[in-house]
Amino acid sequence: MLSNNTKAQAVEYKETHLSNDTLLDLYRSMLKPRMIEEKMLILLRQGKISKWFSGIGQEAISVGVTKSLTTDEYILPMHRNLGVFTSRDIPLNRLFSQWQGKASGFTKGRDRSFHFGTQEYKIVGMISHLGPQLGVADGIALAHKLKNEQKVTAVFSGEGGTSEGDFHEALNIASVWDLPVLFCIENNGYGLSTPTLEQYRCKDLADRGVGYGMESHIIDGNNILDVYTKISELAESIRQQPRPVLVEFKTFRMRGHEEASGTKYVPQELMDEWQQKDPLINFEQYLFEKNILTEDLQLQFRTEILTEIEENLKIAFAEEPIQSNSTNELNDVFEKFVYEDFKFSENTQNIRFIDAISEALRSSVEKHENLVLMGQDIADYGGVFKITEGFAEEFGKDRIRNTPICESAIVGAAMGLSINGMKAMVEMQFSDFVTSGFNPIVNYLAKVKYRWDQNADVVIRMPCGGGVGAGPFHSQTNEAWFTKVPGLKVIYPAFPYDAKGLLNTAFNDPNPVLFFEHKGLYRSIRQEVPVDYYTIPFGKAARIKEGGEVSIITYGAGVNWALEILEDMKYHNADLIDLRSLQPLDLDALCESVTKTGKCIILTEDSQFGSFASEIAAQISENCFESLDAPVMRVGSMDTPIPFAENLEKQYLPQDRFRAKLKYLIEY
Incomplete structure (x- = not known):
């Protein structure tokens, strides 16, 4: 039970020019997720929800960051960021239904807890492979930048996630491209049971930003005023001067990684120390001492929130369990695509396979003004096969983008572009290199439509195949890695005519398409191919x-x-x-x-x-x-x-x- 605590505060609050209404709003916004969590822990013990990842003790970060952004700016939270969802005023009955696997949730019972996104509230939830969402944030921010929108994208990671390659790839991309991303590291002491001293050797994770030429800051994650004022200042600065910023929030996880794991691995003295730094209790005491919060107002807030929780729980509990329907399940794997057949004149030209690919790329960039091509060396150099030679001069480097060697984060960025209303192509310089981007393809692009009704409008080009003496790392034809993954379309033409028509279709299709191009055919096969733009339907032999x-x-x-x-x-x-x-x-x-x-x-x-x-x-x-x-x-x-x-x-x-x-x- 929260109360008017008269002990000395463990969190020090600086004088602020924030209005009393803002201070009370911040307090109420932290109180709400805390009370929801306390109720969820009861329901967990009663077997009414299956799992819970507690953010108790970390509410100031979620609330402070979310309140610092505008409601049309994307946030990519993690398990312990309930305050992001509640601060965006998502109806509680929908959250409760999500946690119970019911239809009124955000994933139709197909995923649990916070593994979901919602365009309505500009929230993009995580997947269990933590790192890829950092690259997704890059893509969302890139779309804002290309559209000249002065917006910030905030993405969360725990200190454990900073050891993943995706973290480093995403920071590097954001820095090289000056993307308006706020990278938020919640350093809460433990990656499940592994303490920070067994995770990294740098003094502060904020120091990692320096290596990427990135501005970085350390904030007391239990001080709501420091979080809110500093992030508000940074967000406005980033809007005016697009750039990435890394923020390390020092905080602590007061409960287990998830409830079943417990906290026996944490020394009791450490638990006691951080208990004194509880962000809600300390801020509550501060507001009482400033005569901003009264007992009557505190009771009013608690009563209102408790009523909201109970009423919305009734709605969620009253909802019938979701019914299995195989037709619905299968229909939701892919975004609906109505194929449009483009007719062409009899005017043809005799061209090579590689020329057909190049023509399809050029015509698709012309047709889709929101299409961005990304890949290693594809801009001024024209790609290792010279397929995009001249494209950068013709369409500009904003749309024809050289990338660092970081396949995973670039695939993630392509996903982010799609989330923010654009189309993306990623060229794997050789299909063999797709292993470095395998995770976001099969676990993000392929599943995102099925999970929360977000399509991945991404084409991944895969130069592949042997017969050219390129050896084990430049010659594989690895289509079978992907044909078994529901949610991916896999195309593999044999002739220039098909290559051009099918690649045009790939860019019209709002689903993820892996487009295999046999490099042994690039310059060895010629065919009469229509000069005009045309398409060929998928699924037709x-x-x-x-x-x-x-x-x-x-x-x-x-x-x-x-x-x-x-x-x-x-x-x-x-x-x-x-x-x-x-x-x-x-x-x-x-x-x-x-x-x-x-x-x-x-x-x-x-x-x-x-x-x-x-x-x-x-x-x-x-x-x-x-x-x-x-x-x-x-x-x-x-x-x-x-x-x-x-x-x-x-x-x-x-x-x-x-x-x-x-x-x-x-x-x-």
Whole structure:
């Protein structure tokens, strides 16, 4: 129970010019999350909520930062930032429903606690992989800067999260690009049970800002007046002079990382010391001593908040448990996309695969004024393959952006651009490098629509493939890493015509698209391609050759290999299907072909075990079993990393094995 404490204050408050109304608002805004937490801890013990991450003792940071920003500025909070949500006046019944996994929450029961965002209140919640949200904040701030909006984006991290690579990548990007981001570190002493002395060796985490050329500050996180006045001052300064600022809030976590973990690992004397620094009790005492807060007013606040809590709990408890509906679940994985078919004239030009990619990029940047292209060396240099040569001069470096070597935070920034109403493309210089950005792709971009109805309008270009003597780190074709992840679209063209039309569609689609481009095809394949802008729908395979004896299913370079081998064998009775789109997959076209021929061979450049060819084989076996006259055949590269030396690479790649297995299948 809070009371008029007459002991000496452990938190020292400086004289302030804030009005009494503002001081009381700050007090009430801290009181509200404290009272909600006290109630939640009771409900947790009663089994009415499943988990709780307590922010008791840290309310001054959440409230002070949120109150310092305007309501149209984004905040990216974490587990212990209930004060952010309550200070944005989110209806409590919706928060309570969220914590109970009910439909009136923000995730339709698909995620828990504070793992959600809401555009209505300009809050972007965390994922359990803490670091990526820092890059997302960069993207949101970049969108504000590009739109000439004088706004600040605030993002939270605990001291534990500052050890993650994403933290350092995000700070570096924000510094290099002068992004208006307020990086807020809540240094509360422990990462779960690991004390700070086992987490880092610098004296203060604020010192890390210096290494990135960034202004940094240390604030007493338990002093609401210091937090509010300093952050208000910084926020206004950042609006006028866009730049990143790092703030370390010194505070303490008075309860466990989450309630089940407890606090036995914390020395009692340390708990006692920080108990005396309780931000709410100390500020309450200060207001009493200044005759700003009275017992009657305190009782009024508590009564009003308690009534609000109880009334909204009744609403949440009365709500029926969410009902499972498979149609709704599947429909919410992707943002709805109504494909628009752009017609073109008969005017064509004979161009290479790489030229088709470049033309699609140029026309899409022209068509979508909110599209930003990002990647290593893509601006003045034009990219390592020269695909964007001249783009920076034509469209400006704001939209054609060189990036530091930090794939994870750049993918996060692309997500942030989408959240703030823009489109983004990220070029992985080589698809092999996507491993450094894997987490935000599969755990953020892929899941964000399903989790809280926010789409990820992001295209990730993936130059890939072997046959060019580039060795194990520049030659992989790694589409199978992503085809199994719900929420991602995966496209893999084989010809210039398809490359241009499908890439145009990718930029129109509001969902995350991984666009694989075989670099061995860049300058080796030419085709007549329409000069005009046009699109090709996803999920539609192409029949390249028609025959009645065997179905060959492949994609990417495999299509060209199959054509060469069929020509060399002088075999003309194969149905050759080019998938073009792996996710979504045109299963109808595959089944139609296999039902006709009764024999099927699937060719992939990927190493065979666990490849996408295996999934196609399983689908055909399930759906076309009664039409099969032979076992479904798979042919892929060897189950080794791809080697460098020409003879080793030739042995690794599947062409010779495909030729032999195709002959076997024809004769079966």
